[in-house]
Amino acid sequence: MITYAYWLGVFALTLAVLGIAGVKLGRWKIGVGLGVSVLLVGWMAYTFHFQQLFVKRWGGVMSIRVPQGQVHLTATWKDDHLWIENYDPATNTCHFSEYSKGNLLEGKVTIKDCNPLAASRGDARLRSSRP
16 A cells, blocks of 8 residues: 555655646746756656655555466565565575665575475374374
8 A cells, every 4th residue: 555655655756846846937948848857856766765665564556476487485674675485496506585675786696406395294194194
């Protein structure tokens, strides 16, 4: 919900700038330039600072797709960065990927010979064979 409120505020501020500079002062070039600047600054602030902060702390909205052929295992937060773990059965590797603010400096850890699906099936067999 906070994400929608943020964008509503950015668009309201853009319309206010256009209304004041364009309609009241009659300076449309300045109004459009300032309006585009407000949108650009709002987008940059959201992408590079607010997105994960909103999701983690205030119930914001964020979507991430699991890469094709992989199975999602878990997700966790480290500070304000989201870490996602996926398993790739084709290569038998687990990928632990960071989604940082603005997707600029993203870390990635690859664990080779990782097969969590076989381990969970093996655990189930062990539990069923016990008296």
